[in-house]
Amino acid sequence: MAGRMLLAGFALLDRQIVDRDGRMAGKVDDLELAEPDGGGAPYVTGLVSGRGALARRIGGRLGRAAAWLSARLEASGEQPGPIPFGVVRELGNHIEITLTREDLDSFELERRLRDGVVAKIPGARHAPE
Amino acid sequence: MKKLSGIALGILTAMGGFVDIGDIVANAETGARFRLSLAWAVVLGVGGIVVYAEMAGRVAAISHRPVFDLVRERLGARMGLANLFASFFITLLTLIAEVAGIALALELVTDVSYLLWLPLTALLVWLVIWRMRFEAMERLFGLMGLVLIAIAVGVWRLDPDWGNLLGSATRPLVPAGEGHPTYLYYAVALFGAAMTPYEVFFFSSGGVEERWTRRDLAISRANVFVGFPLGGLLSLALMASTAIVFAPRGIQVSHLSQAALPTALALGKVGLALVIVGFFAATFGAALETALSAGYTVSQYFGWQWGKLVAPRDASRFHLLVLGSIAASVLVGLTAVDPIKVTEYSIVLSAAALPLTYFPILVVANDRDYMGDAVNSKLGNVFAFGYLVLIVVASLAALPLMIATRAGA
Amino acid sequence: MSQGRRSRLPGWHGGWPGGRNGKERDIDATILLRSEVAPARPRGVGRAAVAIALLVTCGCIQPVGPARTSESYRAKATTTAEAGISAAESASLVIDGADEERLLPPYTAVLLSELEDDAGGAASTFSGIQPPSAEADRVRADLLDRMADLQDALAELRIDARRGDLEALADVRPALRDAVDQLEAFVEEQG
Numbered sequence: 001m002a003g004r005m006l007l008a009g010f011a012l013l014d015r016q017i018v019d020r021d022g023r024m025a026g027k028v029d030d031l032e033l034a035e036p037d038g039g040g041a042p043y044v045t046g047l048v049s050g051r052g053a054l055a056r057r058i059g060g061r062l063g064r065a066a067a068w069l070s071a072r073l074e075a076s077g078e079q080p081g082p083i084p085f086g087v088v089r090e091l092g093n094h095i096e097i098t099l100t101r102e103d104l105d106s107f108e109l110e111r112r113l114r115d116g117v118v119a120k121i122p123g124a125r126h127a128p129e
Numbered sequence: 130m131k132k133l134s135g136i137a138l139g140i141l142t143a144m145g146g147f148v149d150i151g152d153i154v155a156n157a158e159t160g161a162r163f164r165l166s167l168a169w170a171v172v173l174g175v176g177g178i179v180v181y182a183e184m185a186g187r188v189a190a191i192s193h194r195p196v197f198d199l200v201r202e203r204l205g206a207r208m209g210l211a212n213l214f215a216s217f218f219i220t221l222l223t224l225i226a227e228v229a230g231i232a233l234a235l236e237l238v239t240d241v242s243y244l245l246w247l248p249l250t251a252l253l254v255w256l257v258i259w260r261m262r263f264e265a266m267e268r269l270f271g272l273m274g275l276v277l278i279a280i281a282v283g284v285w286r287l288d289p290d291w292g293n294l295l296g297s298a299t300r301p302l303v304p305a306g307e308g309h310p311t312y313l314y315y316a317v318a319l320f321g322a323a324m325t326p327y328e329v330f331f332f333s334s335g336g337v338e339e340r341w342t343r344r345d346l347a348i349s350r351a352n353v354f355v356g357f358p359l360g361g362l363l364s365l366a367l368m369a370s371t372a373i374v375f376a377p378r379g380i381q382v383s384h385l386s387q388a389a390l391p392t393a394l395a396l397g398k399v400g401l402a403l404v405i406v407g408f409f410a411a412t413f414g415a416a417l418e419t420a421l422s423a424g425y426t427v428s429q430y431f432g433w434q435w436g437k438l439v440a441p442r443d444a445s446r447f448h449l450l451v452l453g454s455i456a457a458s459v460l461v462g463l464t465a466v467d468p469i470k471v472t473e474y475s476i477v478l479s480a481a482a483l484p485l486t487y488f489p490i491l492v493v494a495n496d497r498d499y500m501g502d503a504v505n506s507k508l509g510n511v512f513a514f515g516y517l518v519l520i521v522v523a524s525l526a527a528l529p530l531m532i533a534t535r536a537g538a
Numbered sequence: 539m540s541q542g543r544r545s546r547l548p549g550w551h552g553g554w555p556g557g558r559n560g561k562e563r564d565i566d567a568t569i570l571l572r573s574e575v576a577p578a579r580p581r582g583v584g585r586a587a588v589a590i591a592l593l594v595t596c597g598c599i600q601p602v603g604p605a606r607t608s609e610s611y612r613a614k615a616t617t618t619a620e621a622g623i624s625a626a627e628s629a630s631l632v633i634d635g636a637d638e639e640r641l642l643p644p645y646t647a648v649l650l651s652e653l654e655d656d657a658g659g660a661a662s663t664f665s666g667i668q669p670p671s672a673e674a675d676r677v678r679a680d681l682l683d684r685m686a687d688l689q690d691a692l693a694e695l696r697i698d699a700r701r702g703d704l705e706a707l708a709d710v711r712p713a714l715r716d717a718v719d720q721l722e723a724f725v726e727e728q729g
Contacts, residue, residue, distance in 0.1 A: 114443075
């Protein structure tokens with residue numbers, strides 16, 4: 001068995017994802033798993049972030065309300081794809097990935113709010129001086 | 130030498146920044162009603178915020194993770210979300226109180242109703258967050274808050290019967306005509322006022338954002354161990370001032386304006402002006418911290434980009450949360466709810482919600498996976514777990530006491 | 539595990555503590571999803587918060603509630619008189635401060651108008667309580683008379699202060715003193 005064993009619930013789930021520019025890119029809200037062909041322990045193939053994933057995981061009435069809200073805010077039709085595990089560069093206190101957050105499906109709401117609202121306020125382009 | 134002056138500046142900032150509307154209201158009210166017989170609750174509360182902020186600061190410096198990031202990871206997504214709701218609600222309630230406090234301070238200078246000042250006040254708070262650097266902002270209002278030392282000078286000038294005054298502090302008795310539940314209710318209020326959770330959200334997020342490392346721990350600890358207790362002394366001075374002037378005359382404090390009266394009587398116009406400026410600085414600084422904390426808690430739970438080091442457009446959701454919270458606080462304030470009542474509720478509910486964020490930080494501060502050899506020391510844990518018990522007791526007692534005493538009536 | 543899977547982790551260089559001993563291994567995960575481990579029970583907190591939010595916004599927690607007996611009516615009357623005395627004593631401190639030129643006019647006006655509101659608020663809350671007996675009717679009329687005198691004195695102070703005439707405040711002192719004596723006598727009578 002060549003796999004590295006770790007507690008996915010602890011080392012991955014709910015951790016902060018940081019993109020290659022050091023920007024915060026959401027949390028690991030859920031995991032995509034696969035069963036090896038020959039049977040055995042399942043392994044992680046992708047990280048699911050945003051887009052109602054958290055709501056589905058929380059479940060219950062609260063989860064359903066959150067899922068509804070998230071669908072309102074982020075809906076774009078197609079189901080979000082998980083972040084393939086191959087782009088993970090480092091696992092530590094944070095999970096660093098080799099993409100920028102703008103490449104992720106979960107960035108859609110941030111992009112819309114940025115382009116539609118925040119970028120239009122004077123002074124939004126520079127950090128405070 | 131430069132480092133030493135940096136430490137001194139940090140301490141003074143922490144001292145001036147310690148006091149907020151909750152401390153002002155709680156200390157002025159209890160001084161008038163109970164003299165110094167509840168001073169012990171302030172001392173306990175200051176000790177608690179020292180223990181709590183020291184742990185959160187150390188965790189921020191070693192693991193580079195702020196409070197609400199850890200809350201979600203430690204409590205899980207679901208419990209973390211419930212925690213987020215409670216913490217966000219209380220932070221918002223505190224923000225309403227602080228913004229109204231700024232407007233009340235402006236009313237005292239101009240005799241123009243605070244309701245008219247509210248929109249302008251909110252705009253100013255937002256502009257400072259939008260355009261001012263984190264450190265500059267913290268320093269400016271922290272140092273401006275130091276003028277509250279005038280209250281302590283006023284107490285000294287009032288030339289009280291010191292033996293009598295200290296006697297009421299060291300032999301805490303429930304005054305005649307006051308029930309035990311009311312006395313305990315105000316004890317919880319004072320404890321909650323000193324230990325408001327937003328202070329720690331702000332402190333730890335600031336530490337992460339300014340990229341504290343092990344080397345910055347000395348400075349962070351100096352701020353906490355020296356700055357906070359000195360700030361607590363300002364709270365106690367306010368309590369003493371109303372104890373001296375109001376308690377013998379049976380005067381109940383129910384307005385911010387009354388809190389300034391003892392110092393005005395002692396020091397005259399200059400003293401009065403200084404106290405009002407101090408109230409303005411204290412509430413303005415706290416409004417900035419609570420508004421940012423509203424953004425911190427939600428963003429850190431969901432993993433969105435937060436903070437003031439990046440351009441606002443790169444932290445859109447965070448900045449919209451801050452803006453929305455400020456707007457909401459003005460709208461609530463404009464309904465003319467009594468700001469003093471809002472303040473009382475916010476500090477008592479703070480006490481009720483405290484274990485929700487204290488406990489995860491305590492666990493992480495003891496976890497070698499995160500902290501390496503910087504985990505709590507044995508002595509540190511004696512205090513940290515002692516306070517855990519105290520915080521849980523205060524939390525459980527807060528709401529029953531609030532109902533039993535009709536919020537201290 | 540198939541070799542194809544391993545190639546999905548090209549850039550990974552083992553930040554996890556257990557993986558640093560040179561035995562470079564592929565990622566495999568023992569799954570322990572927290573959502574399955576911790577059966578959830580936190581909704582109560584949210585609900586409590588909502589309940590409290592409602593309490594706060596409705597202002598349901600009132601210092602003076604309804605009175606069912608003469609006894610509790612008298613207690614509420616005493617509380618009301620004490621609130622009046624508190625406002626009057628505050629006002630007399632303000633007059634002292636103004637006399638010695640220790641106060642600024644806008645501050646004085648705001649404080650006096652708040653004290654006037656306090657006295658008025660206490661009186662109107664009390665006046666809204668249904669008196670349970672004929673004896674309570676007399677208590678009610680008596681107290682509201684005395685509170686009205688106090689409110690008049692406080693209104694006069696507020697008017698002078700708003701005009702910036704802090705020197706005139708001292709003229710109201712006798713009326714204020716009288717109102718306080720009346721209220722203190724009332725508290726005394728109620729025992």
